[in-house]
Amino acid sequence: MVFMGGKVSGAHYNPAVTLAVALCGKISWTPACFYMVSQVSASFLAGLVGGIVAKAEGIKAGYPSVAQHRQLSALLCEILFTFILAKVVLNVAGHSKRTNNAFFGLAIGLTVFAGALSVGDISGGAFNPAVGTGLTICQGSFWDIWIYWLGPMLGGGLAAFFFWTTNGEEFLFAKYTPPSLNAKLKAFAPYVMEGIGTFFLTFVVSQAGGELLGAFAIGAILVALVFMGGHVSGSHFNPAVTCAMYSNGSMDLKSAGLYILSQFSGALLAAAVSRLLDGWRMGYPTVPGGSVSIPAAVLMEMLFSFALVLVVLQTAVAGLGSGGENSYYGLAIGMTVFAGAASAGGISGGCFNPAIGVMLPLMVGEFYYMW
Numbered sequence: 001m002v003f004m005g006g007k008v009s010g011a012h013y014n015p016a017v018t019l020a021v022a023l024c025g026k027i028s029w030t031p032a033c034f035y036m037v038s039q040v041s042a043s044f045l046a047g048l049v050g051g052i053v054a055k056a057e058g059i060k061a062g063y064p065s066v067a068q069h070r071q072l073s074a075l076l077c078e079i080l081f082t083f084i085l086a087k088v089v090l091n092v093a094g095h096s097k098r099t100n101n102a103f104f105g106l107a108i109g110l111t112v113f114a115g116a117l118s119v120g121d122i123s124g125g126a127f128n129p130a131v132g133t134g135l136t137i138c139q140g141s142f143w144d145i146w147i148y149w150l151g152p153m154l155g156g157g158l159a160a161f162f163f164w165t166t167n168g169e170e171f172l173f174a175k176y177t178p179p180s181l182n183a184k185l186k187a188f189a190p191y192v193m194e195g196i197g198t199f200f201l202t203f204v205v206s207q208a209g210g211e212l213l214g215a216f217a218i219g220a221i222l223v224a225l226v227f228m229g230g231h232v233s234g235s236h237f238n239p240a241v242t243c244a245m246y247s248n249g250s251m252d253l254k255s256a257g258l259y260i261l262s263q264f265s266g267a268l269l270a271a272a273v274s275r276l277l278d279g280w281r282m283g284y285p286t287v288p289g290g291s292v293s294i295p296a297a298v299l300m301e302m303l304f305s306f307a308l309v310l311v312v313l314q315t316a317v318a319g320l321g322s323g324g325e326n327s328y329y330g331l332a333i334g335m336t337v338f339a340g341a342a343s344a345g346g347i348s349g350g351c352f353n354p355a356i357g358v359m360l361p362l363m364v365g366e367f368y369y370m371w
Contacts, residue, residue, distance in 0.1 A: 002105035006093065011105070014128040015039055016156035020086035023160035025172025026094050036130075043134025051138050063135035064124030066144040073277050074123035074144070078151025079158070080273075081115035082127040084200050084224075086159030091228040094163075095170055098231065102327035107227040110334075114221035117214070118207035122277065127152055166193050166232050190233035190255075191262040197225040197237040198266035202356050206274040206283045215345060219338025226330035230316065235330070238353045239263055244309045250317060260355075267359035275363045284360035285349030287369045297348035297369075304340035305352045311336045 005011035010027070012018045015036040022032040047063070054061035066074040088111045093104040116125035124144075126132040132148020164171040166189040168182050201222055208217040226235040234250075236242045239260045246256040274282040287297045315329040341350035349369075351357040358370050 002093075002108050006104065009035070010093065011108075012089075013039060013130075014085075014152070015130055016082045016128065016152035017086050017089050018156075019153055020090060020156040020159045020163070021094060023157065023172075024090060024094065024163055024170065026090075039130040040133055043130040044138065045134070047135045047138030050135070061135075061139055063139045063141065064126040064132055064148065065136070065141065066124055066147060067122050070122055071144065071147060075147050075151045076273070076277070077119035077123040077125075078127060078147060079155045080200075080203070081111075081119060081125075082152035082155030083158045083162075084196075085111050085115065085127055086156045087162060087196070088224050088228045090159060090163045091167065091231075095167060095231070098325070101325070103227050103330060107224040107330065110220035111224040114204050114208065114217045114224070117211055117217040118204050119277075123147065123151070127155070129153065162192070162196065165189065166196075166229075191258050193229040193233040194236060194259050194262040195266035195269075197229050197233075197235060198263040198355055199270045200225060201237050201353075202267040202270035202360065203274060205285065205351075205356055206270065206360055207277075209283045209285070209341075209345075209350075215338050215341035215350070218341050219334040219336075221334075222337050223330045223334030226316075226333050230325065230330065233259070234316065235333075236312075237263060238308075239355055240305050240353065241309055241312050244313065245317075248313065248317075263355040264359065267355035268362075271359045271363035274360070280364060282360075282364060284364055284366070285351040285357055286361060286366060287349055288346060292347055300340075300344035300348040300350075301352060304336075304344055304350075307340065308333070308336050308352055 001013065002011040005013075010021065012021065012035055018027070018032050018035045018039070021027050022029055047061070050061045085108070088107050092098060092101065092107045112127065115127055119125060124132070126148050129149045129152050132152070133145055136142070136145060136148070164174070165185055168174050168185045168189070174182060201218070204218055204221045208214045211217065222237070225237060229235040234245070236245065236259055242251075242256050242259045242263070245251050246253065251259070287294065311332050315326070315332045337352065340352055344350050349357070361367065361370055
């Protein structure tokens with residue numbers, strides 16, 4: 001759908017995304033309002049059609065719903081994943097220097113998939129006020145509609161703010177802010193992007209890692225995040241990748257240290273949020289007990305970290321196109337992690353990332369396998 005409508009409307013399909021795009025000055029407010037009316041109206045129509053079809057089949061039509069007694073948790077989940085959805089949209093489809101790329105629809109769709117699998121059991125995984133309104137009302141559910149408006153709209157507003165902090169020259173009001181502030185934002189933008197990306201990668205690992213499609217969700221969110229941040233920070237989101245970049249002379253020691261600090265900070269915050277949502281039941285990578293040996297786990301972590309870093313170096317450094325970016329590097333990196341998590345998850349936990357491997361177990365008090 002995003003690839004289909006991108007050249008016509010920008011393929012928002014979401015009032016929260018439209019809000020973020022309007023706040024960044026990428027669309028004027030009059031068409032933005034018409035966009036929102038169209039989106040909500042289409043959701044009602046879809047709800048009516050879905051209800052008719054479901055009734056004819058003798059089943060109940062689906063709609064997003066909040067888990068019982070978890071309204072505040074649901075609100076937080078809707079804020080977080082609408083934020084990253086809108087942030088991905090702004091960075092892959094709303095940046096003037098990244099027009100006509102071939103990956104924007106893939107990045108956006110995979111973000112929604114990873115979010116739905118991660119927190120769908122808590123909030124319903126709407127991340128869209130239109131979906132959370134039309135479908136729910138058509139099925140006679142009204143009580144949680146406020147969550148599907150407040151959460152996503154706050155997320156969209158936050159995405160616009162962080163788009164300013166990481167892509168200041170693209171923001172509507174950049175020309176009105178002092179040049180010194182713009183220069184500072186540009187200098188700190190890579191570290192902010194590394195923190196955001198590592199936060200969401202860690203959060204999906206914790207929330208979706210135990211699901212049937214958990215390994216694919218982790219790879220999917222990494223595809224989206226790499227495409228989102230590649231032009232700002234290089235999208236490391238992993239201290240091992242940063243160390244490799246420093247080793248090959250792509251960055252200096254100070255920058256590498258700040259990257260790693262940002263990554264560990266993002267992972268720690270994600271672990272704290274996951275603990276808040278799920279308590280001691282939160283997911284984290286660990287070496288399974290029983291017949292799995294420590295040397296086997298270490299070997300798996302070494303092999304797939306090697307593969308991941310090699311893919312990054314070959315596709316995102318040596319493999320860049322003449323325009324400074326190719327259309328496959330994010331897919332290659334994310335699918336490497338997916339393959340590793342699916343292959344080695346039952347042996348080592350499938351982490352391949354020191355920030356995730358330290359901060360998630362730390363939050364539940366498991367220290368034995370951190371090394």
